[in-house]
Amino acid sequence: MDQPSSKPLVLVLEDEAIIALNLQDELQDSGYTVAGPFTTCGAAFQWLETATPDLAILDATLKDGPCREIALELSRREVPFLIYSGHRDDHPNLAEFHHNVWIEKPAAPNVLVRACRQLHVGCD
Amino acid sequence: MGSKSFSHECVNGNCFVSNDILLPHWDETDRLAALRSYRILDTPAEPEFDDLVQLAARACRTPIALISLVEDRRQWFKAEIGFGVRETTLDRSICLSAMLQPGLTVIPSLTDDSRFTANPLVRDEPHLRFYAGAVLETPEGLPLGALCVLDTVPRGLTDDQAFTLQTLARQVMSQMELRRAIAERDEVLAASRRIEERQTLLVRELHHRVKNTLATVQALVGATGRSSGSFEEFYTSFSNRISSLAKTHNLLTEDYWQAAPLRDLALNELKPFAESRKPRFMLIGPQIELSADLAVPIGMALHELTTNAVRHGALSVPDGYVEVRWDIVTDDSGRRLQLEWTERGGPPARPPSQEGFGSTLLRRVLPMQINADVLTEFDAEGLKFRLVAPFVDRRLVPAY
Structure with a gap:
């Protein structure tokens, strides 16, 4: 999992493939390296066993359940993340992350990229 | 008494x-x-x-x-x-x-x-x-x-x-x-509770689908934009993709079970060729209903395949035709949907010079979205595309 030190590594957890791939393209165009995109929490966990990203974009609900455990693990490692999802009221089991950055779907790519830059300052 | x-x-x-x-x-x-x-x-x-x-x-x-x-x-x-x-x-x-x-x-x-x-x-x-x-x-x-x-x-x-x-x-x-x-x-109370539950499920599903659709449409804008040479090209491809998506949603919404027949998904795309005196396509497969999870990506794949066939493949010449075959097979890992798109009678198929959204969809989106194994072959007789994906028969609404 070698990462070029100049480009911040962003983990993308999103189970809508078209959205995920577009996100990947947008992030790469904006100078990020993308880990993933992962479509399940299981796959993201497997990757996290051997690596830690600089930041993460998490969809609230994946095919194998809410992203809660991943969000907890990232918090433990002090990795900043944002949640990219429908309305936050849809996710009572993610209430503890309501103070995190939530971006409502769909958001313009520059909104997401700007939010990433704010989460991970000094990547330019 | x-x-x-x-x-x-x-x-x-x-x-x-x-x-x-x-x-x-x-x-x-x-x-x-x-x-x-x-x-x-x-x-x-x-x-x-x-x-x-x-x-x-x-x-x-x-x-x-x-x-x-x-x-x-x-x-x-x-x-x-x-x-x-x-x-x-x-x-x-x-x-x-x-x-x-x-x-x-x-x-x-x-x-x-x-x-x-x-x-x-x-x-x-x-x-x-x-x-x-x-x-x-x-x-x-x-x-x-x-x-x-x-x-x-x-x-x-x-x-x-x-x-x-x-x-x-x-x-x-x-x-x-x-x-x-x-x-x-x-x-009576239990029945009305069940109706309420179904209503709640449907509203939630609709909300979810609208949000997802908007996010998908937004991603389509990006993907189509990146692979279009001009605004006209972008506008045409993008609009066609949106109407194809809309037709899939029509099929899903019309059905009580919120499922779409695979045959109708294919017909949505190939219907313009149904009027021709020479048969231009064949649809061969059992009656299969796809839930939204499968219907949307497969509908999109059929759209991209048809668009490609019209522009470069079998449907670009009068004698070419397309055969779409599907089936459900059962192996150790469960039931699988097999779908085969075969073009004949058209110009030889050649790999695209640069990857457009169509090939991204077939090559990257389908494996990611529906865990499909995909294979594209550029034969001298025409394009061949084959997909095998787990067949999930997820019923959204309960039966009464």
Whole structure:
């Protein structure tokens, strides 16, 4: 999992493939390296066993359940993340992350990229 | 009630129930349906009914009292005192005969009545000798059984006892009517709860689908934009993708189960070629309904394949045609959907010089979205695309 030190590594957890791939393209165009995109929490966990990203974009609900455990693990490692999802009221089991950055779907790519830059300052 | 027709002589004595069969105005199927509609058979004892047999036994001064309901092969006792069992076979039933008479049936001496001398309960233990039963009759006049009192010595009933037994029989029916009304109300409530649940599910699904669709459309803008040379090209490809998505959603929404037939998904794309005198496409496969999870990506794949065939492949020349074959196969890992797109009679297929959204969709989106194994072959005879994906038969709405 070698990462070029100049480009911040962003983990993308999103189970809508078209959205995920577009996100990947947008992030790469904006100078990020993308880990993933992962479509399940299981796959993201497997990757996290051997690596830690600089930041993460998490969809609230994946095919194998809410992203809660991943969000907890990232918090433990002090990795900043944002949640990219429908309305936050849809996710009572993610209430503890309501103070995190939530971006409502769909958001313009520059909104997401700007939010990433704010989460991970000094990547330019 | 029929009980009013009960004649005075019978109360005190020696009037045996005659053998002349009253022709019933009901049939047994209706009678059994009515009995079952009370949903009382095989329910536990309830104090309301226990009290009524206690009262009957006490009023008639008999050791035994029963609320007997006659089913097709047994009589079952909702309440009993002095008898010790909850049901017997019909060959032991006296109520079966009593039930066929209107009002009250009194048999002062069972051993003197040829219909009952062979009855095991009369011949052997507990040597029943006396029977009096008031028919339990629905408001529609269907007999369900009897409230009866029994004794082991021959005897009769006084007028007061006969009156009480018939009144209590009507009370039994009132209790049964009440519980049926409650059961029916509960069923109506449960049904409306189920309808509400379905509504909630559908609204949630719709909300989810709208959000997802908007996010997908937004991603499509990006992806189409990156692979378009001009605004006109972008505008045409993008609009066509959106209308294809819309058609898939039409199919999903029209269906009660919120599923779309695979055949119709293919027809959505290939319909413009249906009018041609020469057949331009063949759809070969069983009737398969796809849930939204599969229908949306597969609808998009069929759109990209058709668009490509029209621009570069078999549908770009008059003699070319497309064969779409599908099936469900079962292997160790479960059921799998196989889909094959084969083009013939057109120009030789060549890999695209740069990856557009169409090939991204087939090559990267499908594996990621629906765990599909995909294979694209650029044959001299035309393009061949093959997909194998887990077939998830997820039903969104419950069946009623």
